[in-house]
Amino acid sequence: MNLEDIDLTDLDLFAEGFPDEVFTRLRREAPVWWHPPTEHTPDEVGFWVVSTHRGAMAVAADAELFSSERAPGAGGGGTIIQDLPYGFAPGVLLNMMDDPRHHRIRRLATPAVAPKALAAMEVELKERAGRIVDAIADRGACDFLSDVAVELPLQAVAALMGVPDADRHDLMTWSNTTLDYEGRELGETNEAVAEAAGSMAEYGSELIAEKRKVPGDDIISAVTRGLIEDDLGGSRPLTDLELLMFFNLLVVAGSETTRNSIALGMVALIEHPDQLEALRHDRSLMPTAVEEILRWTSATLYNRRTTTRPTELGGQAIEVGAKVTLWWPSANRDESVFDEPFRFDIRRRVNPHLAFGYRTHFCMGANLARMEIRVILDELLDRLEDFELTGPVERVRTNKHAGVCRVPMGFKRRRQA
Numbered sequence: 472m473n474l475e476d477i478d479l480t481d482l483d484l485f486a487e488g489f490p491d492e493v494f495t496r497l498r499r500e501a502p503v504w505w506h507p508p509t510e511h512t513p514d515e516v517g518f519w520v521v522s523t524h525r526g527a528m529a530v531a532a533d534a535e536l537f538s539s540e541r542a543p544g545a546g547g548g549g550t551i552i553q554d555l556p557y558g559f560a561p562g563v564l565l566n567m568m569d570d571p572r573h574h575r576i577r578r579l580a581t582p583a584v585a586p587k588a589l590a591a592m593e594v595e596l597k598e599r600a601g602r603i604v605d606a607i608a609d610r611g612a613c614d615f616l617s618d619v620a621v622e623l624p625l626q627a628v629a630a631l632m633g634v635p636d637a638d639r640h641d642l643m644t645w646s647n648t649t650l651d652y653e654g655r656e657l658g659e660t661n662e663a664v665a666e667a668a669g670s671m672a673e674y675g676s677e678l679i680a681e682k683r684k685v686p687g688d689d690i691i692s693a694v695t696r697g698l699i700e701d702d703l704g705g706s707r708p709l710t711d712l713e714l715l716m717f718f719n720l721l722v723v724a725g726s727e728t729t730r731n732s733i734a735l736g737m738v739a740l741i742e743h744p745d746q747l748e749a750l751r752h753d754r755s756l757m758p759t760a761v762e763e764i765l766r767w768t769s770a771t772l773y774n775r776r777t778t779t780r781p782t783e784l785g786g787q788a789i790e791v792g793a794k795v796t797l798w799w800p801s802a803n804r805d806e807s808v809f810d811e812p813f814r815f816d817i818r819r820r821v822n823p824h825l826a827f828g829y830r831t832h833f834c835m836g837a838n839l840a841r842m843e844i845r846v847i848l849d850e851l852l853d854r855l856e857d858f859e860l861t862g863p864v865e866r867v868r869t870n871k872h873a874g875v876c877r878v879p880m881g882f883k884r885r886r887q888a
């Protein structure tokens with residue numbers, strides 16, 4: 472394949488998973504590569520592709536030059552390839568906002584995901600994980616994705632946001648619909664997606680109003696109650712739109728990525744049975760195993776930035792207003808950083824993966840996601856054994872997420888030792 476034939480906006484390229492051979496070539500031959508527009512490219516505008524670990528860190532570390540919001544004065548921007556209108560998501564959604572406002576809002580929410588708050592959630596999550604595994608234990612087979620991996624992240628994010636148990640099912644249904652990419656091309660939406668997004672927004676607004684009246688110790692109450700500095704040196708509460716976007720971001724960012732990491736992490740363990748058994752017998756391996764699962768699965772495939780002035784990167788001159796994409800799974804297979812990057816190794820000691828991004832926009836849910844992966848694996852290994860894949864793992868056709876839609880799995884309830 473010639474470099475000119477690579478089309479990262481053709482979703483078919485991602486239908487069987489991340490195209491590692493394409494990115495191995497890019498890392499070697501063109502670590503900062505100009506992707507010309509193709510028939511699939513939104514906005515008909517090309518973009519830069521950064522595929523190495525060093526390049527991704529350099530861009531993510533300079534959030535002023537590489538904006539998550541937009542180029543100065545531009546009408547659109549954001550962190551996906553297609554421009555989103557400014558004021559709709561860019562400039563309003565935390566991950567598509569630049570400092571200083573980004574930092575002000577992030578600071579309000581940080582205590583809710585700090586180690587102390589998460590430690591308090593762990594007992595509840597462990598009980599929930601136990602119930603999820605118990606519900607399938609005697610069935611001998613399940614779709615690991617929908618029966619296990621989907622459940623815990625949504626329950627966790629609902630608990631984090633103080634969503635009552637009775638409403639969690641609705642939240643799950645809407646969020647699953649908005650995340651269903653089947654049959655959609657880049658930038659497209661459909662009626663079911665729009666309807667689910669509308670219901671979720673309505674629910675989010677009601678939840679925010681409720682938290683204003685009766686605050687709890689959840690993350691939505693914290694941001695609803697908090698004040699941020701305004702640009703004139705005074706302070707103000709977040710607007711309704713900012714709050715609603717924060718709610719949406721947590722539901723989407725918190726559930727899909729973690730579910731895919733759990734699902735593909737389990738697939739990796741089943742495909743490496745010696746490592747699965749090693750982990751079962753020695754849980755002190757759990758911390759390195761979780762990091763390796765995060766590196767291996769790299770659930771977010773890319774994020775975009777926009778240059779705020781002309782610059783140079785990897786020997787390439789880049790114009791102001793250019794789209795620059797960072798490909799996390801490629802950075803996480805960079806052979807100059809990881810020893811044998813294509814080997815799944817739960818004992819890997821040096822593992823500076825970028826699955827959660829880097830610096831300014833580093834994932835706020837990183838420690839929650841780590842805890843979820845650990846807790847669900849513990850429950851699975853305690854209660855079940857003889858795991859096997861009983862059919863093909865089905866993927867979602869998207870270049871944004873390491874998306875899976877079916878993981879047929881067989882197993883037995885574990886005989887008590």
Ligand code: HEM
Pocket residue numbers: 531539550565566567577628631720721724725726728729732765769770771774775799825826827828829831832833834835836837839840
């Ligand atoms: C395995 C699971 C997860 C992965 C792989 C992941 C990945 C990422 C990545 C790559 C970014 C950086 C985006 C950028 O630089 O533009 C990010 C940001 C973010 N993530 Fe996660 N995420 C995960 C789980 C979660 C969870 C559980 C939550 C919430 C409870 C969450 C909430 C967020 C938020 C709010 C941001 C934006 C932070 C900011 O802009 O300052 N994520 N995540």
